[in-house]
Amino acid sequence: MPATQEINIQKLGLIAGGGNLPAYLLSICKDKGIEPFIVGFDGQTDSELMDGHCHQWAEFGAVGKIISFFKSNDVTDLVMIGGVKRPPLTQIKPDLKAVKILSRLGLRALGDNDLLSVLKEELEGEGFTLHGIQDFCDRLLVQEGALGRFQPEADDWIDIELGLKVSQEIGSLDIGQSVIVQNGMIVGVEAVEGTDALIDRCSALQQNGRGGILIKTRKPQQDKALDMPTIGVQTIVNAHKAGLAGIVLHANNVIVADIKTVAKYADKYKLFVIGAPIDKKSKSVTERTPKA
Amino acid sequence: MPATQEINIQKLGLIAGGGNLPAYLLSICKDKGIEPFIVGFDGQTDSELMDGHCHQWAEFGAVGKIISFFKSNDVTDLVMIGGVKRPPLTQIKPDLKAVKILSRLGLRALGDNDLLSVLKEELEGEGFTLHGIQDFCDRLLVQEGALGRFQPEADDWIDIELGLKVSQEIGSLDIGQSVIVQNGMIVGVEAVEGTDALIDRCSALQQNGRGGILIKTRKPQQDKALDMPTIGVQTIVNAHKAGLAGIVLHANNVIVADIKTVAKYADKYKLFVIGAPIDKKSKSVTERTPKA
Structure with a gap:
């Protein structure tokens, strides 16, 4: 495997789910002097993660809110990290942005993988760059x-x-x-x-x-x-x-x-x-x- | 669906596994005046099934024994009926016939579906005709x-x-x-x-x-x-x-x-x-x- 080309940025947006990986990425950010901006999901993201960092709690359908948070903090590089359990479709409250996406996609957004790809496309369309956690750490x-x-x-x-x-x-x-x-x-x-x-x-x-x-x-x-x-x-x-x-x-x-x-x-x-x-x-x- | 062409035979060999279907096929045999000859597997086939019928208990690898049983009773039509759980490979004691099959097949016999197809091929090669239970009952x-x-x-x-x-x-x-x-x-x-x-x-x-x-x-x-x-x-x-x-x-x-x-x-x-x-x-x- 070629050595990972580690990226060099000042600010990183984390769209953080459950598990240990978000905390691990935060520790990498600390080591490298990258300032993290975290979006967490109620009931899924560990709230301790947020302590001392600029953050925003969001509901699953709050795409517009998430985008605003990062934009208002001049964050352009993002990582989606940690597993997120998709709530039942009936419990998702899509905001205007999410409704726009869903109406464009229709049922294609039902599958798990598609849902994430769609979110990625949308974020990239808004000018964000999406990274994988492996871009920040050779040995992962x-x-x-x-x-x-x-x-x-x-x-x-x-x-x-x-x-x-x-x-x-x-x-x-x-x-x-x-x-x-x-x-x-x-x-x-x-x-x-x-x-x-x-x-x-x-x-x-x-x-x-x-x-x-x-x-x-x-x-x-x-x-x-x-x-x-x-x-x-x-x-x-x-x-x-x-x-x-x-x-x-x-x-x-x-x-x-x-x-x-x-x-x-x-x-x-x-x-x-x-x-x-x-x-x-x-x-x-x-x-x-x-x-x- | 075309109506099933029900077959007309005097004797039927049942290679019987678990579940209710072997008993159901026996009740069909009774209705139609077909004489059943049953092979059962230790710990898998319900022993009550055998009562009052010509039968043979067999181990999983006893292919030669099963064939002899049917041949000595002039049974040429067979049904494999009811689920059979394959024992661990290390616990199968193949007889000479089974060894012959396994040596011909090697690892292809490892998959469940293949194992049954192989047994069917072998039985057909010995002159037996294999039927599905649906051949005996239109409404199944x-x-x-x-x-x-x-x-x-x-x-x-x-x-x-x-x-x-x-x-x-x-x-x-x-x-x-x-x-x-x-x-x-x-x-x-x-x-x-x-x-x-x-x-x-x-x-x-x-x-x-x-x-x-x-x-x-x-x-x-x-x-x-x-x-x-x-x-x-x-x-x-x-x-x-x-x-x-x-x-x-x-x-x-x-x-x-x-x-x-x-x-x-x-x-x-x-x-x-x-x-x-x-x-x-x-x-x-x-x-x-x-x-x-």
Whole structure:
């Protein structure tokens, strides 16, 4: 992978959802002397995030309000960071700007991925530049190879190749990013329940013997400036509890939050956690000799 | 749909798994004066099924034993009926015949659908004729249209078309047959957990407002003489408990066990249960005016 071209800006707008990544990006901003301006969503964004920073609480449909906030603070660079759960459509109160978008889009805005792409397009149309968090930190995307000491066994590669293929197909249908595979069988497919719930339920669905493998990839159509697939320490803890054999991540396309701790926990639990590339042509991994 | 050409035989071999369908087929055999010969699997087939009938208990890998049983009883027509859970590969004890099959196939036999197709091919190669249960009973496959009094609302058709499309894609990947859709979102995708567990977990994953829709279709490559998708009264009860709005079944390709009771329960719970066709070309349903 080429080294990330880190960007050089004074102000950064954060459209912040849940999880640890918004706080992590704030710590990067602090290190680099970037002033953050934060938009948070009621009930989804951690309110501690806002402390001491210029911020704005918004409802999900308040597109105009969000744009005004950034414009009035001369913020032109934005990051959408952390998962946001879309409320039921009936509970979204679109402001004038949002109504304009929705009337232009109609039902195309129903899918999750489309909704974010649309917001990105709209923000870019207003003159903003959207970035991915990986633009601010070289070491955030998983590289090809093992994170810790453990590697897949030779036989695991049959399941890994199947999982990479199927997770990409699932992704291209905008269903989810993750699957769990064991003995050539798709044990579970992630949809709206999220990766943690997928891992949890697959605990009981696995066959005896070597545990299943979690495979997580970026959807083929997923914008790198939008919500990148992410794992963290909790994913490793959950995988261990569920008796999985390992985790395979789409190399250069999945964010690993707190990579050192993740590697430490992977070793502690004797799980393999690896980055693996996807062969674009075959939508499968490239042929390779499994490492011992 | 053309009326089923019911077959006329004296003896029928049942390779029987779990669920209610094997007993149902036995009752059809009784009505029609067909003598049944049953192979059951330890821990999977209801032992009461065997009472008073010529039968044979078998382990999963005992292909040679199964073939001998039918041949020694001059049985040439077979039905594989009722779900069979494949044991872990390490626990299958293949006999000589099974070893021969596995060595010919290698890892292709790992997928569920392939495993059954392979068994069918092998049995046909030995001179047996495989039938689907629908060959013995006209009224077993769901027709196009509503089973009970309720119909989808006009807006439901967006979710139904999406669900039919996605369930076919999931099916073509040999993952599962069912999805639950709500407000344009795939709430859940069935893999090895089965339809009941899918319905159960989607209960909590739905958004407020009108409930989700369960869509179940036959996999494009699924052999009609093998395990056809099936629903029964319990599916309706579960759907009601989970707050679903309705159920859509692939017309002429899903078995509804005990259709009268299913329709009665659908009405009782105010659920729509319909058969809908799939447009082969677009892999989606054909355009139509929703019924009021």
